Amino acid sequence: MKEKVFNWIQQGCDFNEGLTLLSAIGKNKQIARAMAGHEKRYAGKLFYELCKAAGYTMVEYQKIKDTLQDIVNKLDNQSGDNPPADDPPADDPPTGSTGDNPDTTGTSAEEPFPADEKKEEVTSEEPAQDTKEQEEPVKVPSAAATVKEQGQEKEGQLPADVEKVIREHADLFKLRAQLHEQMAELPEDNTEENIKKRKNLSDSIALISPRIDLMFAAKEVYYNEGRLPEMSVLFPEPKVEPPAVEELPADxxxxxxxxxxxxxxxxxxxxxxxxxxxxxxxxxxxxxxxxxxxxxxxxxxxxxxxxxxxxxxxxxxxx
Incomplete structure (x- = not known):
């Protein structure tokens, strides 16, 4: 699959050919269908999804960007600066990884793109000319959507609870990657200051990693089994306890x-x-x-x- 995607890149990244290729190798067939007819909007998203579906690691993906910068720049000009607010949902982690949750100890050089990570997307959305198009989110076929007669697709929108879980997972994943990056930038000398900073970063990573796993598992249950996440478990209401009244001394x-x-x-x-x-x-x-x-x-x-x-x-x- 990597060879097919690399050949597509070398041949100029034709959008329609890319959609055909994504339909053939991607796990979620609905993504390619949702992109069809929106080349300017999803040129960069298509590049990202194809690299992910082919199983490229972060290192390999970066090498492609470095060696084919002229193609990347072309896609940047087509897609604009910021990714659309409601891109089609990314599928499972790319092949070439285990398909499980990203390593709970954080990102590494060989880790593939997270399913919901949009920071690494090559390009993003061009400002829409149509005000109505800007205001209305892109509708993505839901798990329960059926195909209408005469080949027309019935599009639905992801449930709000699922979108919240996806955003939470992506935000925490990005945060953990940033913490790891800060830790990697610390000097190797074991001075008292460096040890303290390293411990602070390590403690923060340890606190958020279990929640990343939890969000990932909830998302996978929805995609694989169609079951909605239990929001009361994932986002419990904080317990409001009356503040303890401490008697202050009179002295x-x-x-x-x-x-x-x-x-x-x-x-x-x-x-x-x-x-x-x-x-x-x-x-x-x-x-x-x-x-x-x-x-x-x-x-x-x-x-x-x-x-x-x-x-x-x-x-x-x-x-």
Missing amino acids: PKELKKMKKNLQSANTKDQNMLDFQEEKKASKPNPMPKGPKRIKLEARIKERLDKITLIDSKLLEIAG
Whole structure:
């Protein structure tokens, strides 16, 4: 299959021939049908889907981009800068991988494209001339769609719950890849600073990897069995617990001591957010977005709320 796709690229990436090839080698036949008649909109998407269906790894895909940059530029001019908001859903991970969820430890040089990863798409959508076309999402045949009489297709739209799962999986996958990239860029020296940064990144990766697996499994169940995801399990409502009421001491000295300790702890956490270490560094090195950053920000807010209560108590005692 790789040879067929490579021959198609060398021959100039004819759009209609590419659709025929994708219908022959792709797992999801509906993608090629949804692209038909929309060359400007899906030229880059077709290139991406064919490379994925052929089983190219990220390294191989990058080599194609490097050696055939003139063809890639041609597709860029046809498709614009940004991918369409509602591309046809990507199929399973490309052949050449195991077909299972991407490695939970993160991306690697040999890892194939994630099914929902759009960052690596060669090209994207050209701004639509028709306002109506811009506003209406591209309808993709659903799993339950049937073919109308005289060969006409009945198109449906992915259920909102499935789209939410796909977006969540893609966003987390991108985040994990970014965290791995940051870790790879760290110097190899095992200085105290590098060890701390490496641990922070590793902890963040470990926190999001299980959820990536969960989203991937839910998506696969829908595509393979047609069962909708259980949103109450995947996106449970946060439990709202009443804040614990802590009795503040009546002694002003104790209150001031508590306030000072809280402020000191907040300073350390803020330094972790800004410099990824407890002490202020010479250059900013912000902690990347992720569960660990969210946790620190929530902890800072909780302490600030407590400091406000202490200030109120001090005013009450003084008055």
